[in-house]
Amino acid sequence: MIQKIGSHEIANMLRQDILNGVLNSKQRLPSERILAEQYKVARGTIREALNILAIEKLVEIRPGSGTYIIGENPEQRFPMIDGASPLELVDARFALEPHVCRLAILNARQQELDAIERILVEMNNLTEDPIAFSRGDTQFHTLLAETTKNRLLIWIVGQTNSVRNQHQRHRMRNLTLDKPTMELYNEQHRRILNAIRDREPELAAQAMKDHLEAARLSLTRAAAT
Amino acid sequence: MIQKIGSHEIANMLRQDILNGVLNSKQRLPSERILAEQYKVARGTIREALNILAIEKLVEIRPGSGTYIIGENPEQRFPMIDGASPLELVDARFALEPHVCRLAILNARQQELDAIERILVEMNNLTEDPIAFSRGDTQFHTLLAETTKNRLLIWIVGQTNSVRNQHQRHRMRNLTLDKPTMELYNEQHRRILNAIRDREPELAAQAMKDHLEAARLSLTRAAAT
DNA sequence: CTATTTTGGTATAAATTTGGTATTGTTAGT
DNA sequence: ACTAACAATACCAAATTTATACCAAAATAG
Numbered sequence: 001m002i003q004k005i006g007s008h009e010i011a012n013m014l015r016q017d018i019l020n021g022v023l024n025s026k027q028r029l030p031s032e033r034i035l036a037e038q039y040k041v042a043r044g045t046i047r048e049a050l051n052i053l054a055i056e057k058l059v060e061i062r063p064g065s066g067t068y069i070i071g072e073n074p075e076q077r078f079p080m081i082d083g084a085s086p087l088e089l090v091d092a093r094f095a096l097e098p099h100v101c102r103l104a105i106l107n108a109r110q111q112e113l114d115a116i117e118r119i120l121v122e123m124n125n126l127t128e129d130p131i132a133f134s135r136g137d138t139q140f141h142t143l144l145a146e147t148t149k150n151r152l153l154i155w156i157v158g159q160t161n162s163v164r165n166q167h168q169r170h171r172m173r174n175l176t177l178d179k180p181t182m183e184l185y186n187e188q189h190r191r192i193l194n195a196i197r198d199r200e201p202e203l204a205a206q207a208m209k210d211h212l213e214a215a216r217l218s219l220t221r222a223a224a225t
Numbered sequence: 226m227i228q229k230i231g232s233h234e235i236a237n238m239l240r241q242d243i244l245n246g247v248l249n250s251k252q253r254l255p256s257e258r259i260l261a262e263q264y265k266v267a268r269g270t271i272r273e274a275l276n277i278l279a280i281e282k283l284v285e286i287r288p289g290s291g292t293y294i295i296g297e298n299p300e301q302r303f304p305m306i307d308g309a310s311p312l313e314l315v316d317a318r319f320a321l322e323p324h325v326c327r328l329a330i331l332n333a334r335q336q337e338l339d340a341i342e343r344i345l346v347e348m349n350n351l352t353e354d355p356i357a358f359s360r361g362d363t364q365f366h367t368l369l370a371e372t373t374k375n376r377l378l379i380w381i382v383g384q385t386n387s388v389r390n391q392h393q394r395h396r397m398r399n400l401t402l403d404k405p406t407m408e409l410y411n412e413q414h415r416r417i418l419n420a421i422r423d424r425e426p427e428l429a430a431q432a433m434k435d436h437l438e439a440a441r442l443s444l445t446r447a448a449a450t
Numbered sequence: 451c452t453a454t455t456t457t458g459g460t461a462t463a464a465a466t467t468t469g470g471t472a473t474t475g476t477t478a479g480t
Numbered sequence: 481a482c483t484a485a486c487a488a489t490a491c492c493a494a495a496t497t498t499a500t501a502c503c504a505a506a507a508t509a510g
Binding site: 272275 | 467468469470
């Protein structure tokens with residue numbers, strides 16, 4: 001069973017991407033048709049999401065012209081990360097996430113691990129749907145970061161997720177997410193969670209490193225195509 | 226008497242997950258069918274539990290649309306860094322900087338290492354001026370990050386630096402930066418740089434970990450004062 | 451300036467998803 | 481045996497999304 005993606009969810013993604021400056025970083029958003037393609041959703045849904053953001057006074061919609069970010073310098077505080085390449089992203093995650101695993105062991109509650117478990121179970125049935133799988137993957141890493149209770153780390157991982165989603169929406173989703181890859185990821189996710197449950201910090205960190213190494217391989221393989 | 230699972234128990238689980246933000250943390254809950262799968266329970270049970278939560282005004286059920294979490298939400302949208310504590314900061318750096326050292330070995334040019342060297346030499350003469358020393362320390366870690374050539378990592382380290390400076394401006398500068406501490410830091414910086422020059426990734430990473438461990442100790446010691 | 455392209459605005463039908471409801475069978479506790 | 485709660489299944493009606501198509505205004509190219 002696949003979770004339906006609604007206009008509210010799209011609105012949330014757009015809002016986050018706008019606030020993080022991941023989206024074009026300019027005042028003007030891509031056209032509704034482009035956004036529909038990037039977020040893999042119908043134009044009507046994008047339109048509904050934009051209307052939500054318009055009501056929130058986050059954007060201004062000008063017919064015939066485009067949709068503009070209206071917030072006064074919405075994210076002057078955090079410069080932005082436009083030019084980061086996928087490989088740079090993997091390296092950054094390589095630095096962050098193994099230690100996230102170690103901290104998770106120290107701080108995660110049983111309840112939170114169960115929630116992650118449910119995500120993994122669901123992802124086992126999503127190897128036919130790369131889009132839904134990718135969302136689940138993001139959720140997995142986000143929830144894992146949240147178990148650390150470290151607001152700074154949670155925020156940083158959130159930023160890297162924004163960049164990652166932006167890349168994946170742009171292209172190369174089917175390139176890097178074929179079925180064998182997704183099955184490998186599922187297995188690695190499982191191993192990470194198990195190591196955390198067993199309270200084995202270095203095992204969990206190593207499992208995460210293996211996972212990211214697989215992601216890097218998948219990237220270079222896609223680049224060679 | 227054997228306890229049955231019961232819709233009330235499911236309702237309690239759902240309520241806790243909603244309040245803890247474990248469940249999606251957004252407005253809309255997963256559909257009843259998905260919840261039934263996740264909680265390993267029949268849909269009718271989920272339905273009854275949701276009705277209980279609806280009576281409690283915790284959620285709103287909209288036929289054909291979905292079940293929505295009612296009430297507050299605007300807080301969660303801005304998980305900013307402002308609230309990060311010094312200990313959270315150290316943990317984040319603990320995640321980042323050891324790997325920065327490893328990447329530095331792969332990417333640093335001789336010229337850049339020489340520049341860092343000059344910073345360290347300068348800092349040797351600054352143990353009488355905590356403010357200048359702190360500036361040098363920030364510069365050391367920033368330059369180190371820049372040698373990785375990874376824009377995302379550079380940006381992240383820059384963000385953590387601004388958080389760090391924010392804390393240091395606030396107070397606990399003299400608390401955590403007495404003369405013996407500064408001399409220890411100088412020695413550790415030197416050891417990190419040497420390990421990078423010798424192209425010993427794990428040695429460099431370990432030296433950085435020692436350095437951060439010292440910083441953490443310095444913090445807890447200051448907090449105990 | 452004019453012609454073309456691009457953009458948001460609108461409308462429509464089909465497909466999908468969702469909550470609402472009913473039915474039947476199973477299981478646990480009395 | 482009886483009863484109540486849950487599981488499993490099927491079907492319904494409403495809401496939403498998708499996929500198109502076409503329009504008018506703005507932007508752009510010539």
